[in-house]
Amino acid sequence: MQLYALCDADMLCERGIELLSFATRAKELGASILQYRNKYADIAAIKTDLIALRQTWEGFLLINDHYELATFCDGVHIGQDDLAAIDSDPTRAIKILKMAIGEDKIIGLSTHNADExxxxxxxxxxxxxxxxxxxxxxxxxxxxxxxxxxxxxxHSKHPVAAIGGVKLDDVFQYVTYKVIGSGLL
Known part of the structure; x- marks a missing residue:
């Protein structure tokens, strides 16, 4: 099972943790993916953080939601609401997203149940x-x-990343990635 580090800017700020320190810790623990999430900063600040991460992070770097910044990383992770905002038809939404970010970029989608x-x-x-x-x-x-x-x-044909409150010692049978945020520290 691979480790996927969720780097939430607000969480880091609340805990007084420097962005690159978090990335270093994720690397030490063997994370292969780092997702950068910043819900409240402006695009310029997020771009600056992505550039800094890209200079130090050797694994896959993903941006949460801000697919317009996918140029600065390896792909994007979006939620159900973000997908629907692109287009009400999920298949069309993914096609539009691929046109916007490029065919070679990674796309991850949050799901919450068997229907999704x-x-x-x-x-x-x-x-x-x-x-x-x-x-x-x-x-x-x-x-x-x-x-x-x-x-x-x-039931997923895609690799699954377990999200939300996951700990380093959690064990799953059908999960490929454990997504760890503050549990890295």
């Missing part, structure tokens, strides 16, 4: 995020799947 996985199975994605596994401080409104997460993950 069934739709994702019809889409040209590189992986899905599935969760939340546990409640977490960054997504308090998320529905917790608990031990059902692994059972639901078995």
């Amino acid at each position: 996985i069934a739709i994702a199975n019809e889409l040209d994605l590189n992986y899905i995020g599935l969760g939340a596994y546990r409640a977490s401080s960054t997504k308090s409104e998320a529905k917790v799947l608990g031990d059902k997460l692994d059972e639901i993950a078995a």
Whole structure:
């Protein structure tokens, strides 16, 4: 099982953790993917952070939501609402997204249940995020799947990243990536 580091700018700021320190710790723990999420900064600040991360991070670097910045990284992770904002038809939305970021970029999509996985199975994605596994401080409104997460993950044709409250020592049978945020520290 591979480690996927979720670098949430607000969480880092709240805890007084420097961006590149987080990336260094993720690298030390063997993370192969780092997703940068910054919900409140302006595009210029996010771009600056991506450029700094790209200079130090050797694995896959993804941006959360801001697909207009995919040029500065290896791809994008989007949520269900972000996909719907591109187009109401998920297949068309992914085609539009690929045209915007390029065919060679990674696309990940958050899913929360078997119905969303069934739709994702019809889409040209590189992986899905599935969760939340546990409640977490960054997504308090998320529905917790608990031990059902692994059972639901078995239905995905795409590699699955377990999201939401995942810990380093959690074990799954049908999950490819464990997404760890503050649990890295």
